[in-house]
Structures are given as C-alpha cells and as structure tokens.
Amino acid sequence: MFTLGVLLAANAFAATPEETVRQAFxxxxxTAETLFAGYRILDRNYTxxxxxxxxxxDTPLITNYRAAALQKINEAxxxxxxxxxxxxxxxxxxxxxxxxxxxxxEVREFLAYNFDxxxxxxxxxxxxxxxxAGLQHAAH
Numbered sequence: 768m769f770t771l772g773v774l775l776a777a778n779a780f781a782a783t784p785e786e787t788v789r790q791a792f793x794x795x796x797x798t799a800e801t802l803f804a805g806y807r808i809l810d811r812n813y814t815x816x817x818x819x820x821x822x823x824x825d826t827p828l829i830t831n832y833r834a835a836a837l838q839k840i841n842e843a844x845x846x847x848x849x850x851x852x853x854x855x856x857x858x859x860x861x862x863x864x865x866x867x868x869x870x871x872x873e874v875r876e877f878l879a880y881n882f883d884x885x886x887x888x889x890x891x892x893x894x895x896x897x898x899x900a901g902l903q904h905a906a907h
C-alpha cells in the first residue's frame with residue numbers, strides 16, 4: 768500500500784520542467800496568500816479595535832486577533848520552506864537567462880523581505896496593545 772508521501776515523491780520524479788516551475792509558483796502563491804492573510808488580520812482588527820474605542824463603535828473583532836494573525840504567519844513560514852524547496856528544484860530546470868528563473872528569484876526575494884518584516888510586526892503589535900496611543904499607531 769502506497770502512502771501519500773510515496774505517491775507525491777513518485778509524482779515529483781515524473782513532473783516535467785514546466786510542471787515543476789508551475790508548482791513552485793503555486794506554492795509561492797499559497798505562501799503569500801497565507802502570510803498576507805495574517806497581516807490583514809492584524810491590520811483590520813487593530814484598526815477596528817482603535818475605532819471601537821475612539822468612536823464608541825462595536826465593530827466585531829476576531830477573538831484573540833493578534834494570536835490568530837501570528838498563527839497564520841507561522842503557517843506561512845512552514846509553507847515558505849516547502850515553496851523554497853520547490854523553487855530550487857524548478858530553478859535547476861531553467862537556463863541562466865530564462866525569464867522564469869528571474870521571476871522565481873524575484874518572488875523568493877519578495878517573500879523573504881516580507882518574512883523579515885514579520886518579527887518586527889510581531890514585536891510592534893505586542894507593544895501596540897499596551898496603550899490607546901499604541902492602538903492608534905497600529906490603526907494608522
């Protein structure tokens with residue numbers, strides 16, 4: 768009986784270079800989507816939280832939104848490792864002057880930049896929650 772891992776490994780060997788590149792881009796897309804979903808949770812909920820206090824509104828917030836956002840960002844970190852591995856495999860099938868190789872490199876670097884921001888945002892968001900002024904900064 769084959770396990771899913773064995774089937775996936777066997778499928779990886781049968782993939783064409785085009786399919787390998789396609790899968791790398793799809794994997795990077797899922798990674799970016801998950802990372803930015805975490806950032807959006809922080810952005811929207813800090814803004815709503817601040818405006819709820821400032822204008823006595825009652826816009827619903829995600830329960831423990833900071834923790835929920837950080838969980839999404841951590842999920843994205845796991846996806847990134849797999850995406851980088853897929854991109855390295857895909858990159859090896861492309862020539863040095865291939866525009867797809869350059870695009871894969873750019874996407875990898877773009878995500879690296881955004882992941883480098885994550886620890887800064889995590890630290891700052893924890894500080895924002897301490898005061899109303901902090902919530903105002905988080906909202907803007």
